[in-house]
Amino acid sequence: MKRAIAHVDADAFFASVEQSLHPEYRGKPLVTGLERNIVSAASYEAKALGISRGIALWDVKKICPECIILPSDYETYSLYSFRLFEILRQYSPCVEEYSIDEAYVDLTGVSRLHRKSYRMIAEEIQKTVNKRLGIGVSVGLSVTKILAKLASGLEKPRGITIIEETGLMEFLSRIQVGKICGIGPKTVELLEKFGVRTAGDFSKLSEEAVKRYTGKIGLELWREIKGEMVYKVEDLPSKRYSIIKSKTFTPPSSNREFIFAQAVRNLESACIKAQRHRLISKRLILFLRLNDFSHTSFKIELFTPTNSPIEFIKELRRSFEAIFDSTKLYRATGIALEKMREIKEKQYSLFDNEERTEELECLYEEITKMSERYGKHVVSAGTSLYLKRKTDSSRATKPIRKEKLLPGETFRKRIRIPVWEIGV
Amino acid sequence: MKKRIITQERILLLQRYLRKNGKLPSFRELGVLLGFKSPNASARFYRAIEQAGYIRRDGTKLISTSLLAGFKCYSSISAGFPSPAEDELCDVISLEEYLIGNNESVFLVKVSGDSMIGAGIMPGDIIIVNRGADPISNDIVVAEVDGEWTLKYFIRTKHGVILRAANDSYPDILPKNELRIGGVVTGVVRRYYGGTRES
Known part of the structure; x- marks a missing residue:
């Protein structure tokens, strides 16, 4: 082979992670996605019954009443993802993290280093990941990325497929x-x-x-x-971060102020996260999802990057009015802050209002302090009056990692090591 | 005009990274930290700061010197004789590194049973398990025996493997059908609240 590009793709990733951490789930039909009422990942045992990504949990229960249904634990999935990529880097320094559960690895030339054929390296990658993380991956190997990706999808799960020239x-x-x-x-x-x-x-x-x-x-x-x-x-x-916050409301609504208030709440949640990670952005995208699952969106670009909701809110209203149609039913709103960057030394442009920026910073610092004490969104935009009082259904859908904290952990901060749920 | 490789800002970023992570960044991480596009640029930066004495080389490993690691920001500067203690700080590791190291197969397991009390593992403790590691005799392992998970000493004898508790009330286990070693225990953590209970 003149080049050897491997595409490593985890098999039923979220479901496999759950089965890896909870041995009692092995060999059983399992899906994740309890918090949004649709399947976000299905184990191979569930797939064999015809359960696939995107179907409603209601239907899952009809197909298989004993199917294990879990809330998604993205924190743990990210830890696994990070580890998967670290393992891949032991075989070649050139690893592209393509998504949470797949990566491209340029193995060109490393077969000399490892004194193994490319197929043997692919087999070893598969074995090592399984041994250390307890999850299966499929590997596609070829001369280009598109061919490698094509290959990895052909024999799932735990396949090794080589497409030669x-x-x-x-x-x-x-x-x-x-x-x-x-x-x-x-x-x-x-x-x-x-x-x-x-x-x-x-x-x-x-x-x-x-x-x-x-x-x-x-x-x-x-x-x-x-x-x-x-x-x-x-x-x-890529150094580009983005933050996406979205929430579905039931029943669907066409109430203008209610839906706008939902969008503002998303914006505030996104900004809270941005403040916590000291990131700022000047590009915001507003999504509105209609009842038929189609969606409309609007892109907003500010002069100066910020993470204060107040700075975005005026533009948000304008774009909301531009795309909102009161004759239609909506089921979700979403906000994406894109192309975020870290707050570094302050650099004001000619048009910036230095004083205002600093005032806002102080304001949000105080709000953060209050939120820590009294709960998230204790101080929020006036539009939140249009929101219904929170009916707390989130409790049942928290992942187990956030329910069963280790001593000293808080709901917000946990040790960045997966907890293996074996009773010993 | 040639741009300076070593700038105050870069050194500060590197120091911040070092303090947070307890190690120097890899070429790739350095690229992310300082905005270099290629690993080669990272290598060049490291060569430059090595010449300037910020880091030194131990074989192929890069080690920070006190010039880099010993630097601390104080709100006030104390005058007088510099403390030699500062100089010793460059070869320290974090508690996390000590217990876990750079290991992708480490998992935490909450202990509920009392079979390893004699080895100092109490119910409620958190053990650190190196998943998928191959045990040698007398290691403490988590293992699946005939469908049940257990925490025991792994002992290899002439007649096969024995799993032994560190508690006299448990008999030795001689796996009959299936023995699957889940991993090797490398440490145990127990947190006492010490009056600072968090909610």
């Missing part, structure tokens, strides 16, 4: 074009019109045709599946 065309002719990462259902439909059904058909198209049908991205994918590297393994993590 010799026999590549023959191999692709057996793969549906929609299996290629980046080619969605719409593109599949379009390509079908031109007689393209398999990845092999797609790779045989001319460059002009690919460009015409699928644009620049399609062209890049076309190159990648032909074995020509376009995408490099990006081993440096």
Whole structure:
């Protein structure tokens, strides 16, 4: 192989983590997502019964009454994710953290270092992850990222799939074009019109045709599946943070002030988190999710980055009015603060109101102190009067890690090591 | 004009990192910390501060010197003879490092049973377990025997493996069907509140 790119993909990640920490769940149908009433991950035992990501828990109970249903414990999943990437870095320094449960590893040349074939390295990665973390991963190995990702998805769970350059065309002719990462259902439909059904058909198209049908991205994918590297393994993590806060309300509503108040609450939650991590942003995105699960959004760009809700609220109202339609039913609002950066030395631009910035900082510092004492959102924007008094259903949906604290831990801060729930 | 590699700001960031993590950042982490695009830039920075005496090299390992690690910010500066104690601070490790080290397979387990009391592991203690590690004789292990999890000494004998409690009221376990070693216990933590109970 001229290059060896591995795509390592954890099998049913969230569900596997739960089974790894709770041995009594092994071999049983299990789903996570209790807090949002839909399946966010299903164990392979549950998948075998036809339970998949995104279906309602109500239906899960109908399909399998004894299915274990757990609230998501993102904190623990992140710890596992971090560890997974650290293990991968022991095989090659070039690891791209592609999502919480998948990574690309550039293994090119390291087989000499480890004195093993690429297949043996892939097997060892799989074994080590299983031994140390107790979860399964599937590994795809090929000459480009898109091919490696295609490979890892072919034999799940715990598969090792290698796509070599010799026999590549023959191999692709057996793969549906929609299996290629980046080619969605719409593109599949379009390509079908031109007689393209398999990845092999797609790779045989001319460059002009690919460009015409699928644009620049399609062209890049076309190159990648032909074995020509376009995408490099990006081993440096992006320094761009973002914070997303979203909440679904039941029943769905078309009450303007109520829905706006929900959005403001999301904004305040996002800002609290930003203040805690000393991050600021000037780009905010407002999402409104309609009852039919479609959504609209609006992007807001401020002059100066901030983490004070007050600074965003005026613009938020304006954009809310621009996209809100009172004849429709809404079920959720969401706020994303994007392109966040750390607060460093103060740098004011010509248009900044230095005094105001400092005043706000003092204000929010005091609010934080009060929240610590009396609870989150004790001081909030006046719009919160439109919110219904909180009916506390969150209690039952807290992950066990936040319910059963170790001595000295608080709900807010816990030791960053997973707790293995074995009764000894 | 050539940009200076060593700046006050960078050294401060590095010191802050060192104090927080108890170690120097890896090339990759340094890149994130100081905004370098390539590991090569990190390497160059380390070479520069090595020449300036902020760090030294022990084989392939980089170690911070007192120039970097010993630097502390005091609200007031005390005059007089500098304390030699400061100089010793460069070779310290954090409690976390001492108990856990840089290990991706460490898990915490809350103990409920009393079978290891003789080894100083009490009910309610938190043990630190190196998951997936291979035990040698006399290690304390967590193991799954015939479907039950247990905490015992792992003892290898001529006739096979014995799991032995550190409590006379428990008999030795000679695994009949299946023995699965979950991990090796590397430490135990017990927290006393000492009057500062948090809510």
